[in-house]
Amino acid sequence: MPRSFLVKTHSGHRVPNYGQLERQRETNGACSACGGLVVPLVLPDKAAPSTPGDPPRPWDFTSVVAHVSLPLPTFLCNEEARGASGPDPLEVSLADPRAGRAPGAPLRDSLQHLGLPPLLALPTRWPPVLGADGRAPHTPGGFRTPAALARHQQLQCHLQAQRRFACKSCDKEYGSLGALKMHIRTHTLPCLCAVCGKAFSRPWLLQGHIRTHTGEKPYTCPHCSRAFADRSNLRAHLQTHSDTKKYQCKRCAKTFSRVALLARHEESSCCAP
DNA sequence: CTGGGGATGGGGCCC
DNA sequence: AGGGCCCCATCCCCA
Numbered sequence: 001m002p003r004s005f006l007v008k009t010h011s012g013h014r015v016p017n018y019g020q021l022e023r024q025r026e027t028n029g030a031c032s033a034c035g036g037l038v039v040p041l042v043l044p045d046k047a048a049p050s051t052p053g054d055p056p057r058p059w060d061f062t063s064v065v066a067h068v069s070l071p072l073p074t075f076l077c078n079e080e081a082r083g084a085s086g087p088d089p090l091e092v093s094l095a096d097p098r099a100g101r102a103p104g105a106p107l108r109d110s111l112q113h114l115g116l117p118p119l120l121a122l123p124t125r126w127p128p129v130l131g132a133d134g135r136a137p138h139t140p141g142g143f144r145t146p147a148a149l150a151r152h153q154q155l156q157c158h159l160q161a162q163r164r165f166a167c168k169s170c171d172k173e174y175g176s177l178g179a180l181k182m183h184i185r186t187h188t189l190p191c192l193c194a195v196c197g198k199a200f201s202r203p204w205l206l207q208g209h210i211r212t213h214t215g216e217k218p219y220t221c222p223h224c225s226r227a228f229a230d231r232s233n234l235r236a237h238l239q240t241h242s243d244t245k246k247y248q249c250k251r252c253a254k255t256f257s258r259v260a261l262l263a264r265h266e267e268s269s270c271c272a273p
Numbered sequence: 274c275t276g277g278g279g280a281t282g283g284g285g286c287c288c
Numbered sequence: 289a290g291g292g293c294c295c296c297a298t299c300c301c302c303a
């Protein structure tokens with residue numbers, strides 16, 4: 001059996017000393033070539049006695065040190081992991097220090113080559129050094145505990161809700177950069193009328209204005225054949241043909257075709273109780 | 274005072 | 289990301 005990837009065994013004490021391994025990692029646990037981690041790995045020990053049918057016992061495993069090309073996240077933030085090409089948890093290479101470099105074959109292939117079941121066990125305590133927020137370094141979206149992930153997602157949700165895009169020319173704020181850019185055009189007025197020089201914020205506003213010069217009225221009322229240059233004005237006109245006006249006075253129940261007419265009525269002329 | 278046309282502004286959505 | 293479009297709103301003016 002080719003076991004050239006084995007660089008350390010714990011024949012004296014079957015249970016690996018993770019504290020020692022972690023101290024080793026802190027001192028020289030990073031791969032000098034790619035910065036990946038060198039972590040303890042538990043593989044079945046074919047030499048250990050085992051009873052068929054019995055669950056494997058700790059002493060049935062041999063702990064080795066393996067080269068992991070990327071640290072494995074424990075809990076992923078969906079938002080941050082989306083779009084990121086994170087490593088397949090099984091795409092882990094085993095290092096052979098005697099060869100001087102990682103063999104390149106994924107751990108899954110190595111285990112299969114050895115006739116071993118895929119990834120019997122990764123040690124439960126091989127965490128990389130974690131930040132104060134529980135996030136594993138070099139692992140976008142990776143967290144050590146569900147609680148750390150939940151805290152992170154709650155914070156991200158809060159920050160997203162708080163994110164506003166403010167206009168520097170006035171005090172308006174918007175929820176997206178696109179909305180802010182659209183608003184900024186109302187200050188810059190980049191669309192100029194070639195006839196009178198009047199400036200507009202958007203091209204279609206300029207087009208509507210140009211119709212005042214050309215007299216074009218492309219929107220025709222189907223009831224009276226009256227034509228309009230603006231669709232909104234046609235819509236307002238259509239209200240005049242309607243029996244039921246859209247806006248109604250709450251005091252006298254009189255209806256109006258426009259909200260402005262209703263407001264004017266309520267402010268000045270409505271005397272009903 | 275009322276009704277309505279004309280012109281324009283601006284946010285949001287879709288492609 | 290940007291343009292086109294929709295919809296709503298507002299102001300001005302006139303009959």
